[in-house]
Amino acid sequence: MSTARPSRRHGAIAATAAAALIAGATPAAMAASPNANNNTSKKLRQAVSAEGIMEHLRALDAIGKANGDTRASGTPGYDKSVDYVVQKLRAAGYSPTVQPFEFPYFADNAPAVLERVSPNPATLGTGTFTFSGSGDVTAAVQAVDINLEGSRASTSGCESTDFAGFKAGNIALIQRGTCAFGDKAVNAEAAGASAVIIFNQGNSPTREDLMIGTLGGPVTKLPVVGASFADGASLAAAGTVARVKTDTVSQMRTTYNVFAETKAGDPNNVVMTGAHLDSVAAGVGINDNGSGSATILEVAEQMAKVKPTNKVRFAWWGAEELGLLGSEHYVANLSEEEQKKIGLYLNFDMVGSPNYVRFVYDGDNSRYGEGQAAIGPEGSGAIEDMFHDYFASVGLASEETPFSGRSDYGPFIEVGIPSGGLFTGAEDVKNAKQAEIFGGEAGVAYDKCYHQACDDISNISVKGLDEMSDAVAHAILTYAFDSRTVNGRGEGRPVSPPGQHVDGTPVNTSGSSEGGGLHDHEHEPEA
Structure with a gap:
């Protein structure tokens, strides 16, 4: 080089x-x-x-x-x-x-539903946890060892003892933190919960983001959905009744x-x-x-x-x-x-x-x-x-x-196997310098159909x-x-005529710190 x-x-x-x-x-x-x-x-x-x-x-x-x-x-x-x-x-x-x-295998057949039925009926932002089971449940919400003060990380749902006094048939309201989401869902199912809502931690800088993750595998048949910290806190109020609905396929x-x-x-x-x-x-x-x-x-x-x-x-x-x-x-x-x-x-x-x-x-x-x-x-x-x-x-x-x-x-x-390869970009946005050098349109994703139905021919x-x-x-x-x-191995013959080497140096377009989008298959947090 x-x-x-x-x-x-x-x-x-x-x-x-x-x-x-x-x-x-x-x-x-x-x-x-x-x-x-x-x-x-x-x-x-x-x-x-x-x-x-x-x-x-x-x-x-x-x-x-x-x-x-x-x-x-x-x-x-x-x-x-x-x-x-x-x-x-x-x-x-x-x-x-x-x-x-x-x-x-997991497939989400329809968008999840999370509704506060009473008091103050409202439809809340939500999403299905990967490997959630299917169900349509309306029941009382029961908080499980949650922490609404935001002063410490939550251990909500990580131990079976967290569910002491839990009433079978209720919807378990659990907070993110400490252990894997799958562990929380398994413990909730063992305690007799009919559905699970997992909401964000209060001490997180992204506390108002919708909390959606993966259970790590088909570990439960319960419907499991996510919520923001504020919505989770509102559902924790005594006497709250909610509806949770998911339509999924989760199996080996x-x-x-x-x-x-x-x-x-x-x-x-x-x-x-x-x-x-x-x-x-x-x-x-x-x-x-x-x-x-x-x-x-x-x-x-x-x-x-x-x-x-x-x-x-x-x-x-x-x-x-x-x-x-x-x-x-x-x-x-x-x-x-x-x-x-x-x-x-x-x-x-x-x-x-x-x-x-x-x-x-x-x-x-x-x-x-x-x-x-x-x-x-x-x-x-x-x-x-x-x-x-x-x-x-x-x-x-x-x-x-x-x-x-x-x-x-x-x-x-x-x-330890030497590796390399090529990539033309995913969901990240092309900047002006890249458009100047490589062509295309600045301010638009490299692939605006990334992980969508429009990724066709x-x-x-x-x-x-x-x-x-x-x-x-x-x-x-x-x-x-x-x-x-x-x-250092595999000595053979050259596939190109000798003497035609060009020493290439990659460009560095400032403002593209992520290199095209990381093609992240670990975008769903496990805990």
């Missing part, structure tokens, strides 16, 4: 990077023969076309819309998405494997990861790449994350004839939207020996945002340090450098995004997808033949 942005591994990168990158963009529309051996960066980038990726995205869009307008794990839309990927991989000559795993279901790998290549130095295949329940998820899934599927198809130095393993993850469950299951079930065989992991989650920025994960934590992001394992900075250098070589700017651990690379970096920037997919193809093929810059 440039001297303006040194990397911990700069020396090793500089020594080998001339063989790693190619200058000059190649039109993605140039189709390659289906039997081509796309064993150079130029050939593979020519073969991996935006139209090929869009063909897959149109198929995923149709699958979702024919199956309840969702491709969420645990639904027919997801299962048929798995079938589609497997079919395409087999047709390309791979022998894909499907890994089933159990997971806690089976979902799947999909894998395919090249027949050739060193099985002791695996280059792994992945994207989550599932959507949220609210929509068909074409940018999030059909875009990443379709891109690596197109790369896999176009690499079918390649015989790499290092084995390449492609992965499509299930249940990412519920907390990286598919990738966590996979990594947790690898032996230590199998983990060590994975030389690096590349993650592609949202690479077609309509108001996009070319974000690269900050693998060496040069911009987002400790406390702002996870620490990338040794070698992650080299992956980041490779992406910035590639973009610079084709005349495109790139920017860093936090290595937050909140997409499917998270489980890999936790066990119309929610893709084909231009952005074309640019990002070329970088994806280049990265996978580069490391398929030579991973020395990352882990």
Whole structure:
């Protein structure tokens, strides 16, 4: 990298990077023969076309819309998405494997209702806790060891003894604090409560925010809803009667990861790449994350004839939207020996945002340090450098995004596997400097349909997808033949002509401290 942005591994990168990158963009529309051996960066980038990726995205869009307008794990839309990927991989000559795993499924079928029936009838702001049960309950409200003074953190509902004297059939009014929400709900159910209202702490700076969280799993059949501190305090008045209504599905279901790998290549130095295949329940998820899934599927198809130095393993993850469950299951079930065989992991989650920025994960934590992001394992900075250098070589700017651990690379970096990847932005808003550099519209979210029903086939920037997919193809093929810059192993031949290295430096657009939105799958507090 440039001297303006040194990397911990700069020396090793500089020594080998001339063989790693190619200058000059190649039109993605140039189709390659289906039997081509796309064993150079130029050939593979020519073969991996935006139209090929869009063909897959149109198929995923149709699958979702024919199956309840969702491709969420645990639904027919997801299962048929798995079938589609497997079919395409087999047709390309791979022998894909499907890994089933159990997971806690949750869907909120309708908005929650919280009403004060008496005294002073009113409809209060509320929301359903993830993994809440279903029910429509009207009953007396009984406070459980709450603290309305705001002088200390609440332990409300954390112990079974908190429910001493609780009248069975009442609605339990419980306060946030100290223990997990699921523990509070379980204790309330054991005490005979008919429903649970959890409201915010009085000593919190966000005390008037609506309190909504997760129970951590399907631990209770009771309807569980949230409330602000003020509304919770009003419900604590003696003689209050309330109505709580939820309509949910909360149960254990089976979902799947999909894998395919090249027949050739060193099985002791695996280059792994992945994207989550599932959507949220609210929509068909074409940018999030059909875009990443379709891109690596197109790369896999176009690499079918390649015989790499290092084995390449492609992965499509299930249940990412519920907390990286598919990738966590996979990594947790690898032996230590199998983990060590994975030389690096590349993650592609949202690479077609309509108001996009070319974000690269900050693998060496040069911009987002400790406390702002996870620490990338040794070698992650080299992956980041490779992406910035590639973009610079084709005349495109790139920017860093936090290595937050909140997409499917998270489980890999936790066990020390070097990781990296690309991202085009989620719910965060593009600033004026980014619009000047990357194009698009300032003051508008990178993806204004993030986690919404409108994330369908119309929610893709084909231009952005074309640019990002070329970088994806280049990265996978580069490391398929030579991973020395990352882990010192996998010595092979360069995939680009030597002498064409460009030393790329990411831009830093002040005012974009979050790097596109963290794609946060831990947005619901547990306690």
